[in-house]
Amino acid sequence: MEIFKYLEQYDYEQLVFCQDKQSGLKAIIAIHDTTLGPALGGTRMWTYASEEAAIEDALRLAKGMTYKNAAAGLNLGGGKTVIIGDPRKDKNEEMFRAFGRFIQGLNGRYITAEDVGTTVADMDIIHEETDYVTGISPAFGSSGNPSPVTAFGVYRGMKAAAKEAFGSDSLEGKVVAVQGVGNVAYNLCRHLHEEGAKLIVTDINKESVMRAVEDFGAKAVDPDEIYGVECDIYAPCALGAVINDATIPQIKAKVIAGAANNQLKDTKHGDIIHELGIVYAPDYVINAGGVINVADELYGYNSDRAMKKVEGVYSNIEKVISIAKRDCIPTYKAADRMAEERIERMRNSRSQFLLNEKHILNRRR
Numbered sequence: 001m002e003i004f005k006y007l008e009q010y011d012y013e014q015l016v017f018c019q020d021k022q023s024g025l026k027a028i029i030a031i032h033d034t035t036l037g038p039a040l041g042g043t044r045m046w047t048y049a050s051e052e053a054a055i056e057d058a059l060r061l062a063k064g065m066t067y068k069n070a071a072a073g074l075n076l077g078g079g080k081t082v083i084i085g086d087p088r089k090d091k092n093e094e095m096f097r098a099f100g101r102f103i104q105g106l107n108g109r110y111i112t113a114e115d116v117g118t119t120v121a122d123m124d125i126i127h128e129e130t131d132y133v134t135g136i137s138p139a140f141g142s143s144g145n146p147s148p149v150t151a152f153g154v155y156r157g158m159k160a161a162a163k164e165a166f167g168s169d170s171l172e173g174k175v176v177a178v179q180g181v182g183n184v185a186y187n188l189c190r191h192l193h194e195e196g197a198k199l200i201v202t203d204i205n206k207e208s209v210m211r212a213v214e215d216f217g218a219k220a221v222d223p224d225e226i227y228g229v230e231c232d233i234y235a236p237c238a239l240g241a242v243i244n245d246a247t248i249p250q251i252k253a254k255v256i257a258g259a260a261n262n263q264l265k266d267t268k269h270g271d272i273i274h275e276l277g278i279v280y281a282p283d284y285v286i287n288a289g290g291v292i293n294v295a296d297e298l299y300g301y302n303s304d305r306a307m308k309k310v311e312g313v314y315s316n317i318e319k320v321i322s323i324a325k326r327d328c329i330p331t332y333k334a335a336d337r338m339a340e341e342r343i344e345r346m347r348n349s350r351s352q353f354l355l356n357e358k359h360i361l362n363r364r365r
């Protein structure tokens with residue numbers, strides 16, 4: 001990958017490589033765009049096949065955060081970190097302390113939170129070194145694990161997408177195929193089960209599957225089978241790029257609505273599912289509940305206020321669908337349009353000169 005060419009092509013601001021020999025930390029912080037405010041996005045710990053794959057993931061996820069935060073109405077830019085390693089074997093306290101110091105060194109340009117492979121306990125360790133971390137323990141007056149709130153937002157967004165596809169937002173009796181039943185999707189399954197939806201689940205982790213079978217009466221299928229099952233709604237809740245040339249011909253669902261980031265392998269796959277008449281709830285709009293929740297910590301966390309905003313994922317999905325219909329475009333493009341228009345409006349409004357304490361005029365006093 002020609003890194004500067006890529007950064008220029010997709011308007012990235014900064015890519016930071018962090019190495020700490022003692023703890024084994026190898027982290028990549030990608031900051032995409034800070035027009036709306038500091039870049040907020042989680043830290044993913046994963047065993048990447050190559051350093052290039054890790055860089056690509058950080059970059060793609062960071063750009064997704066710019067769009068997610070903008071579309072959610074947050075005054076935050078987009079960034080993300082990936083830590084290279086196996087979260088089950090390679091974590092240690094010094095690693096997250098070292099990582100916290102690297103974040104502190106960015107002086108507020110980047111604020112982190114949980115993502116796949118990292119936990120509230122990890123955020124608490126980072127917090128020993130920096131205040132630029134969210135999703136820390138409720139004991140600190142913070143919001144804790146974002147996953148249940150992300151799940152609630154996905155549930156709300158799924159209902160809005162169902163209303164468009166089926167004429168009603170009730171999920172009672174609807175068959176939902178859930179791919180990956182981890183932190184977010186387990187909580188999503190609970191909401192769906194409580195509303196009377198029928199669940200088909202899969203995961204590469206057998207224990208997670210069994211928990212959903214036992215707790216919610218879900219039917220289990222093998223990971224490769226999930227795309228082709230007879231269902232009304234397909235909910236990708238594992239990793240990205242699952243909507244692709246190989247999977248689209250198998251999908252029988254009328255709605256795709258799930259938590260995973262970067263679900264479309266390529267934008268052309270968003271065009272194809274649109275042509276097939278599938279209602280696609282764009283990933284970064286439907287899964288914004290977690291970031292909306294952790295962002296509230298920056299104002300002094302208030303759960304009621306945060307949950308009210310997360311309920312708005314429903315109307316945000318409605319808004320995206322109506323832009324898509326108005327402009328005759330697929331929903332993924334409508335979501336991009338919504339996010340980009342907000343960033344441009346704010347960029348223009350911030351172009352006016354404002355004196356602040358760092359300005360040269362102040363230094364002369």
Ligand SMILES: NC(=O)C1=CN([C@@H]2O[C@H](COP(=O)(O)OP(=O)(O)OC[C@H]3O[C@@H](n4cnc5c(N)ncnc54)[C@H](O)[C@@H]3O)[C@@H](O)[C@H]2O)C=CC1
Nearest residue numbers: 146147150180182183184203204223238259260261287290
């Ligand atoms: N946790 C959060 O608040 C947010 C999460 N997301 C996204 O939602 C997705 C899920 O996040 P979490 O639930 O936090 O992660 P998680 O790691 O708890 O759950 C992911 C699950 O997917 C399973 N999985 C991995 N590969 C699979 C495959 N090929 N087939 C089937 N299952 C597979 C894993 O075993 C795991 O149980 C991720 O893409 C994440 O980036 C997005 C926004 C917020």
Ligand SMILES: CC(C)CC(=O)C(=O)O
Nearest residue numbers: 041042113114146290291
């Ligand atoms: C997990 C969230 C708190 C932030 C994030 O990184 C995301 O929404 O993907």
